Amino acid sequence: MMMAYHRNQPFNENMLRPCLMLENPQKLREMVTTAGAHSTDLPSPESAEHLCSKCDHYAEHWKPVADKLWKENRRKHNEKHSQN
Incomplete structure (x- = not known):
């Protein structure tokens, strides 16, 4: 999962949307699925779909x-640097 995180950076070209979970939840879903990752919180497991769905509206x-x-x-x- 961490290598998938590394390979997919930046998650988009806009650095005002850098967060994988908050601003790019679709990418997190893809990475979790591709990596076969799963929750390790045994008392209260949460799927990537459930977690990401909390951020879809905001994103x-x-x-x-x-x-x-x-x-x-x-x-x-670009204007500033073209004048120099």
Whole structure:
């Protein structure tokens, strides 16, 4: 699982959405499935689907905001560096 985490970084091109679980829950689902990982919390196991479903709403609503902010930031950065 940790190698899958390493291989999949960055989880997207927007550094305002860096968190695997909060902002990229679909990636976490894929990695858990591919790695065959499972909960080790024996008294209260939780599937990756259940865990990630708690973040889907947040990720869905943050993505357009973060993408807009990231695009604006990149534009300003590029303008600043093209003037130098």
